[in-house]
Structure formats: structure tokens, C-alpha cells
Amino acid sequence: MNTSNRIKNVEFSPIRKLIPYEEEALKNGKTIYHLNIGQPDLKTPKEFFESIQEFNEDILTYAHSRGRSGLIDEMIKFYKKHFNVTYEYEDILITTGGSEAILFILLSMFDEGDEILVSEPYYANYNNFFDVLNIKVNAFAADPKTGFHLPNKDVIISKISSKTKAIMLTNPGNPTGVVYTQEEMKLIGEIAREYGLYIISDEVYKVFSYGENRAISFGEIEGIEDNVVLIESISKIYSACGARVGAVISKNKNLMNEIYKLCQARLSVSTLDMVGAEGLYKKLSDDYFEKNKIEYEKRRDIVYKGISKIPGIEVTKPEGAFYVMVTLPIDNAEDFCIWLLTDFHLNNETIMLSPAEGFYANKELGRNKIRISYCIEADKLEKSIKILELGLKEYLSK
């Protein structure tokens, strides 16, 4: 019996290749600082667990396919408060994490062979969903020298065909840390209107933008309400990745009605995770985001400052999320990432990085790049940068 062609299209995570080397390094007693993962290290707020403890229904029944109404209400308040956008009950469908939101949005917009427009580099995991649904990716390259901001309009529209259904962006960016300006977002809006495209905006890092760069939601841009659909998740903003709660948010009634069919098909989202999530939105004050933002911003500054001093490395200051893309003075960053695990250490410590190839449709563009995630404490980041610096020096002198 054969498996489907569509599942054969899907590739295992590019980081998978590094895991045997990681395991070997750990077996040899090395300490590894993981700069490769986007799993926040901040504690999940106790309000999550407390809310679940207060749940006192006898039967854990299927929740409403739209999600618990209390949670939807809290999300509505959150968007009003943080982005001054007014959503209604029908504009929000709770999903099992941002992942299910992505899958349901794609199923509702794309037939096989349809095309999606993305700015590369982009979150590698999207490819799994594109590939299994036979959606063709049209990527325009964002320039590392601009901090991965958008290229000009001509470059973007040159990638649009009659089969293009949507443009998908992550803002703040993973893996880039870019935070789009209002002008860029208006440009995307203009293109979406002109070519009749949906804008799929993955905003799961929304509260993490630093300095002057407040991350704007695509929901704030006027005149494109029917084009925009947002991907929401509590994973990053509340350090609650293991709670599978996300949402699809859009004012496009027709689209939401179609996506609701899929919500009905899968019956419901985890009741207790939704109860916990509702507690987070309801009980935590704005201080919570502010405090975490300060912590991540501090780390961002450590990483950026440290890395930009390393000879031969090219980097621009990331503006949001907790990632930075780095161009190395070597041809194949993956080889270097493996070598750091197998052949290098500083006081028996080394680092694990993400080779950036997997974040590109045009693999060649990513071959000399890595993504660094700063989801570890400041002192470990300092050590990690030292390891990167000395490791690179030794690697280049081989």
C-alpha cells in the first residue's frame, strides 16, 4: 500500500538532521545552549493553572466548536485594548493552537495548485502545511541589509499570478525579528485590494516589539477588513506552548463561515486549556507583558551587541519577536552548526543553532545564514555568543 503523494511532499524539520549530533554531544558530557528553539523559558503564569483548578464541572463535555464564549470575550477585550480594533463574537474562532488556525485558513482558501505569496525567509513550519495541501509557494526575498523589511512594490507584485490567493506574513517576524512599519502594511493592503488577495497575518509574537517599533496588527489597517485574517496563539505571549489555544480572527463573514465548518468537523478545542487561557487574558495586568518585553529586549540587546562585534558576521538589529538572523562568512552554515556540536567546545560548553536554509524557498539564499533564538537567560546568552565567536574563528582557520 502506498502513502499519498501529498504526504511524501512533506519534509521532516530541517533541525532534525542536527539531533543525532546533539545527542552525541550530550552523551559526551557537553553542555549545550539551545539557541535553536522558539520555546519561551519564562514561567507560565500561575493564573493559567489556578483557573483550571477552579473548573468544577462534573463532565468534561465537548466545548462549543467556536470555542468557549468567555475566552472569545476576553480576546475581544484584548484586541480593543492593545490595538483599538473592535471584533465581534462571530469574528473569532478558537483553534487548537496557531497550527490548527493555519491549517484551517489554508484549507478554506486554497485548492491544490493555488499559490501563496510569502516574504522569505519565513517560518519553516508553514511549508508542512503548504506541501501537504499542494499549495505552491511564491516567495519574494527580503533583504538582510534592511533588517528583512519588505522590498518595493514591483518586486512583490512580480510574484503574483492568477492563481495567487493570499499573501502570508509573520509580524513580528520569525525568523527575522522584523516589525513592519505602517507604510509597509498599507502597501500590502494596497496590493491585496488591487489583486483580490487575502492577507494571512501570523501575529503570535504581537506583544514583543522593542524600542520605538510598536507592532501594528493588520486589523488596524483600514479598508482591508475583508482581506485580513489573523492567526492568534497564547503560546508565545503567555509562555504556554503546551496549552493548545489559538484563534482565527477575521471580519470576513463568508470566510469565517467556511472555516467554522472545519471547527465543527473537529468538534472542539481542549476545554481545560481554554479555561486556563481565559484566566490569563482576564487576570493578568498589562505589567505582565511589559515585564516580559523588558526581559526579551535586554536579551535582544545582548545578542545584537555581541554578535555585531564578531568579525565577518553580518546582522541587523531585530525589532521584535525573539529571533535574529545572522549571515556568516562561510558557505555552508549547516556544516558549521554540526561542527559546533561535534568538534568544538569552550569549557565543555557549546551551542545549538538553526541553519537558515529551511526558512527559505530559495535554499541558496539561506545557506550562509543561521537563526538565533534568545529564549535563554542573559548570562547564558553572553556565554553562547563567546562560543559562537571563538567557534567561528577556529572554524575559519581550519
Added chain:
Amino acid sequence: MNTSNRIKNVEFSPIRKLIPYEEEALKNGKTIYHLNIGQPDLKTPKEFFESIQEFNEDILTYAHSRGRSGLIDEMIKFYKKHFNVTYEYEDILITTGGSEAILFILLSMFDEGDEILVSEPYYANYNNFFDVLNIKVNAFAADPKTGFHLPNKDVIISKISSKTKAIMLTNPGNPTGVVYTQEEMKLIGEIAREYGLYIISDEVYKVFSYGENRAISFGEIEGIEDNVVLIESISKIYSACGARVGAVISKNKNLMNEIYKLCQARLSVSTLDMVGAEGLYKKLSDDYFEKNKIEYEKRRDIVYKGISKIPGIEVTKPEGAFYVMVTLPIDNAEDFCIWLLTDFHLNNETIMLSPAEGFYANKELGRNKIRISYCIEADKLEKSIKILELGLKEYLSK
């Protein structure tokens, strides 16, 4: 902007049509006994909630994409104990409910236009997944007079084409209550081997088979290990529908490797729901299933005995799950279901039923049938049957 053709294929749940009438009846102060839903009314065991309370990690991180290993271990023990089948760690992938298991299995086996073989009537919700993935359904009819057991081999194989990839069965059956005999399962195995088909066996009601009819798992049938893939869920067996924990189980290493890609794509299943589920498997004794089975069997007997006495109704004794299919002496069962809500009551009480049309590919076959679910207490079932009897009498004399 258009939505996809595939999402347009998907139809809203057939029960949806009845909801406005239900709401109207409730508004008018009628009590409604819900014989239309498969949501167990038994309490979720306290062990589920206790296990979650004992969870004491600070950060709710992404769980392993395969699921928590402790839960997988417990499922392995469960299958060894209840079915004497030996599974290994790699044979089980935990999913977000049985629904995600269905979706992932279908994506991994079927390309667009491929065909699936089912015995009709079948669980209506499957259609959502078939339709959105453009999988064509080939249904052979099970005869109500045999209690919806399988037809003979010739009938089954007449529906197989070169595009048929799998046969999908629910055992014990929803909506039929059928429990397949070992001979029937061997026949399916023989056909699967002969035509190179997967057997997708939805066994989420596995512990609910009554009298002499122990439900056999397809995993017990020898010689078809590579063909068989099971859909597992804790929803029904532990009255925990709101906890989204299921599994794909198969000894076919290639298939499981492909499905694992999708597990990685969606990152993880709810950590706390898995913790609760592990507690259920680990802490509950066999008495638990025995006690519930006795309760459901009692209800089955009440429903069957009561209904079979109603003049003009055809019914056979269901052998498992908590459903019974009933043939009514009227042309359009849906009209009758609506009429019960709008125009009938007994002491201001009425019943809500599932018209069976939605359970059929060949709608005509289901038009004069209903599905009754016995997920309410015995005394309410007695009243419900009285309402059905008197309602039917009045409806026929109109």
C-alpha cells in the same frame, strides 16, 4: 476573494437544521430529551482532574510531537490487557482527539480523487474530512434487518476500484450499534490483502459491547498488521469529550513515519489533557469500564424493548456503542423530527432525534430512519420512548 472549492464541498452538520426548532421549543418552555447526541452523560472520573492538579512543571512547554511517553506507555498496557495485542512506542502517535487522528490518516493515504470504501450508514462527521480533502466515498449498504452487519464479499468488492485506497469502519458502530464478528473482520482482512487496501478502524467505543458480543479490535486479526490503522480516543470510554486526546495506532512503520510528519507540523497535543489521560489509564481499575458497560447495557435494553413494541417501527437489537438505528413507517424522518419539536409534547416534554439521512452516502436509504442515542438516564429514556410512541401515533393519524 473566493474561498476554496474544497471548503465549499463541506456541508454543515445535518442536525444544524433542527437547532432553530429546538431553540423555539425551549423558548416555549418545553423540556427536551436529547436523544440526538453522542456526548456521554456519565461523570468524567476524578482521576483525570487529580492528575492535572499533580502536574507541577513551571513552564508549559511544547510536548513531544509523538505525545507524552507516559501516556503512550499506558495505551500500550491497555491494548495488551484488553485485546492481548502488543504495540511498541513507535506504533502510537497521540493526537488531538480522534478527529485529528482521522484527518492525519486521510492526509497520509489519500490524494485528491482517491476513493474510500465505507459501510453505510456511517458516522456523518467523516464526510467533512472526505469532502475537504476531495476523497470520493464508495459506500456499500449494510442491511438494517441484519443489525447492519456486513453484506457478503461480492457486494463489498463490487465497490472497489483502482483508486480505492482504504476501507473505513467504525466498530462498535456509530450510528448502527453493530459489533462485527471475527468472521466479518477476517473477511475485511482478506479483502484488504487481496486488493492492497488499508483498513481504517475507528474503535473509540471499543469497551462498549454488550451481552456475548465482545468487540474485537482489528489489531487482533493476524496477517493484516500492515493494513490496519486504528483511531483511538478517550472521549467516549472515559466520558472526557472535552479533553482532546486520541491516537493513531498502527504497526505499519512507513505509514506511521509519514503521519509523524503531520504531528511535527502541528507541534504538540495539549500537555495537560495528556497528563489527565495518562492518569485515567493508570489509575482506574477494570471495574470502571464494567460499571459503565452495565449502565449502558441497561439503557440499551430499555430502548430496544420499548421501541420494538411500537407499531410500525423496525429495529434490531444494537450490540455496542450507545446508538440504535430505527426505521419509521413514514417517508421523511426529518419532517417528523421537526414536528416533534414544533407541534408535539407530552406533559410539556418532547424529544430531539437525529434524522439518519446524514449518515448515508445514498441519502434515499436514510430518509425514513432516525438514530437514537442513549446518553441519558434510564427514567428519561422511558419517558422519551413514550413520547416517541405517542408522537408517532399522532403524526400518522394527521
